[in-house]
Amino acid sequence: xxxxxxxxxxxxxxxxxxxxxxxxxxxxxxxxxxxxxxxxxxxxxxxxxxxxxxxxxxxxxxxxxxxxxxxxxxxxxxxxxxxxxxxxxxxxxxxxxxxxxxxxxxxxxxxxxxx
Amino acid sequence: xxxxxxxxxxxxxxxxxxxxxxxxxxxxxxxxxxxxxxxxxxxxxxxxxxxxxxxxxxxxxxxxxxxxxxxxxxxxxxxxxxxxxxxxxxxxxxxxxxxxxxxxxxxxxxxxxxx
Numbered sequence: 001x002x003x004x005x006x007x008x009x010x011x012x013x014x015x016x017x018x019x020x021x022x023x024x025x026x027x028x029x030x031x032x033x034x035x036x037x038x039x040x041x042x043x044x045x046x047x048x049x050x051x052x053x054x055x056x057x058x059x060x061x062x063x064x065x066x067x068x069x070x071x072x073x074x075x076x077x078x079x080x081x082x083x084x085x086x087x088x089x090x091x092x093x094x095x096x097x098x099x100x101x102x103x104x105x106x107x108x109x110x111x112x113x114x115x
Numbered sequence: 116x117x118x119x120x121x122x123x124x125x126x127x128x129x130x131x132x133x134x135x136x137x138x139x140x141x142x143x144x145x146x147x148x149x150x151x152x153x154x155x156x157x158x159x160x161x162x163x164x165x166x167x168x169x170x171x172x173x174x175x176x177x178x179x180x181x182x183x184x185x186x187x188x189x190x191x192x193x194x195x196x197x198x199x200x201x202x203x204x205x206x207x208x209x210x211x212x213x214x215x216x217x218x219x220x221x222x223x224x225x226x227x228x229x230x
Contacts, residue, residue, distance in 0.1 A: 033217060042204055043159065047126040058116070058214060077154060089124075093218075103149070104218060107157040 002026070004094050004107035005074075013115045019079040019086070021110045025094030032075045033104060034067060037089045049075055082114045117142040118205050121221025127230055134192040136224045138205035141186065145207040148188050149218070153202045162203075163190070195228045201226060202226070 006026040013019050030050055035043040048056040049069035060067065063081075069086050078091040079086055089111050093104040118141040128134050140148075146167035165172045165179045165188065174177050176195075181188040192199055193211035202225050207217040 035218075035220075042222045043218075045217055045219065048217050103161050103164065106151075106160070108158050 004029075004105050006090075006092050006107035006110050007066075008110060009072030009108060009114070010111050012115060013082045014115055015083060017079050019082050019112055021077040021092075021112070022027075022074040022091050023077075023094075023107060024104055025075070026096075028107075029096050029099060031095045032069050033093045033095075034077050035091045035093065035099040037091060037109075039088070042089060046077075047080055053092035079112075082112075083113050086114055087114045117145055117207055117209065117219040119205060119219045119221045121224060123224060124222065125225045126227070128195050128226070129182055130195060130228055130230050131162065132195055132198060134190075134195055134199070134228075136190045136196050136203055136205065137187060138189070138221050139185075139187045140207040140219070142207070142209060143183075144209045145219075146177070147208040147210070149206050149208070150177075150179060150190050151204045151206065151220075153223075155201075161203060171172075186216065192226075194223075195226075197228050197230055198228055200228045 007022050032049045034046040036107045037043045045059040047060050047067045052071050064080045089109045091109045092107045095104045123140045145184045149164035152162045153159045163177050163179050164177050165181050176193045178191045182198050203221045205221040208218050
């Protein structure tokens with residue numbers, strides 16, 4: 001059972017371009033979470049998704065950021081018209097439904113650099 | 116929403132000594148408290164967690180205590196070793212739709228263990 005897979009591991013974008021970050025949850029996990037970690041800071045919750053549903057997007061910036069978790073395929077975090085301040089590590093985590101197993105497993109992260 | 120505060124921000128200890136990191140939380144509905152260790156450039160990894168129906172949990176050199184009344188929880192590492200050097204994050208979670216993966220993180224503690 002592979003862990004949470006994120007790609008790409010490193011992504012460089014010029015200001016104004018779009019960034020697409022992908023996350024494939026662990027097998028059997030139907031909950032996906034995206035977190036952002038600015039340099040030398042803690043992780044900040046962005047969005048919580050289940051298949052085809054956004055459950056909680058209270059941590060998402062109001063503009064330029066969107067997320068989806070389609071019925072088939074990975075979850076995508078999309079950042080339009082990137083700016084230097086978007087440079088960060090973006091981590092995806094997944095967990096199974098139900099309270100019996102509480103651990104959220106993190107992927108290796110995508111390090112976005114905006115130049 | 117939940118707010119988690121973590122202290123200290125940096126902690127230097129001699130090899131073999133103990134390290135203690137403390138966190139407080141604000142939302143009395145939170146009932147799952149994991150601790151993550153993050154080495155430079157890597158993903159956060161769960162090292163221990165505790166649920167609100169337990170006051171203390173231990174796993175070899177690592178222990179976590181929880182005081183629900185005071186809304187604080189602590190990580191204790193005994194007999195520290197150089198490989199314990201990392202950033203440690205506490206987190207709190209309130210279950211939502213059967214999942215505990217939406218985590219509110221503390222700001223992190225940089226632990227340095229000197230030989």
